[in-house]
Amino acid sequence: xxxxxxxxxxxxxxxxxxxxxxxxxxxxxxxxxxxxxxxxxxxxxxxxxxxxxxxxxxxxxxxxxxxxxxxxxxxxxxxxxxxxxxxxxxxxxxxxxxxxxxxxxxxxxx
Amino acid sequence: xxxxxxxxxxxxxxxxxxxxxxxxxxxxxxxxxxxxxxxxxxxxxxxxxxxxxxxxxxxxxxxxxxxxxxxxxxxxxxxxxxxxxxxxxxxxxxxxxxxxxxxxxxxxxxxxxxxx
Numbered sequence: 001x002x003x004x005x006x007x008x009x010x011x012x013x014x015x016x017x018x019x020x021x022x023x024x025x026x027x028x029x030x031x032x033x034x035x036x037x038x039x040x041x042x043x044x045x046x047x048x049x050x051x052x053x054x055x056x057x058x059x060x061x062x063x064x065x066x067x068x069x070x071x072x073x074x075x076x077x078x079x080x081x082x083x084x085x086x087x088x089x090x091x092x093x094x095x096x097x098x099x100x101x102x103x104x105x106x107x108x109x110x
Numbered sequence: 111x112x113x114x115x116x117x118x119x120x121x122x123x124x125x126x127x128x129x130x131x132x133x134x135x136x137x138x139x140x141x142x143x144x145x146x147x148x149x150x151x152x153x154x155x156x157x158x159x160x161x162x163x164x165x166x167x168x169x170x171x172x173x174x175x176x177x178x179x180x181x182x183x184x185x186x187x188x189x190x191x192x193x194x195x196x197x198x199x200x201x202x203x204x205x206x207x208x209x210x211x212x213x214x215x216x217x218x219x220x221x222x223x224x225x226x
Contacts, residue, residue, distance in 0.1 A: 031212040043217040090212045100152030
């Protein structure tokens with residue numbers, strides 16, 4: 001069983017919809033990253049958080065350390081948001097290494 | 111800044127051949143790492159380095175070798191390529207926060223490797 005799990009694996013939405021992608025982890029962590037992988041393959045960091053909530057434009061990331069859960073929300077989704085979204089965690093005791101979820105493929109239809 | 115660069119972008123090898131994937135960063139990051147990405151699986155750590163002269167194994171190190179002679183460069187060597195090493199390889203870098211602090215990760219564009 002992977003220590004970091006994402007859901008859903010695939011998500012299709014209509015333009016303008018509010019989107020939520022979930023990430024849960026089964027062990028203690030020191031920080032969690034949300035990454036975006038473009039259709040061309042490049043990976044960019046969206047957020048890094050260890051508590052609370054962060055917002056950047058239409059993207060919001062939250063984390064609840066006690067419940068071992070993080071969410072990535074996209075408001076007013078757009079076809080250009082179509083990508084794979086990946087959560088990755090620094091597990092306690094191995095904070096130099098990232099453990100990755102398997103990703104959520106998001107497709108936003110016009 | 112160029113960020114994290116990787117070469118080549120694509121490579122086809124025959125079983126048994128060796129090659130080096132290049133990775134360089136110009137952000138003076140101490141921490142660099144190599145990952146492989148396979149369909150249906152998350153990225154997996156191959157090797158990492160916390161500074162020049164210091165390297166360590168990740169989750170899937172077998173068949174790969176690394177060295178870190180400078181802060182900027184972190185090459186990944188495939189010693190004797192096998193079809194199981196067909197994958198997309200990403201290099202990443204960040205500031206080194208030690209075991210208790212992590213920083214934003216910067217990824218290279220990836221190298222798509224096929225071993226026949």
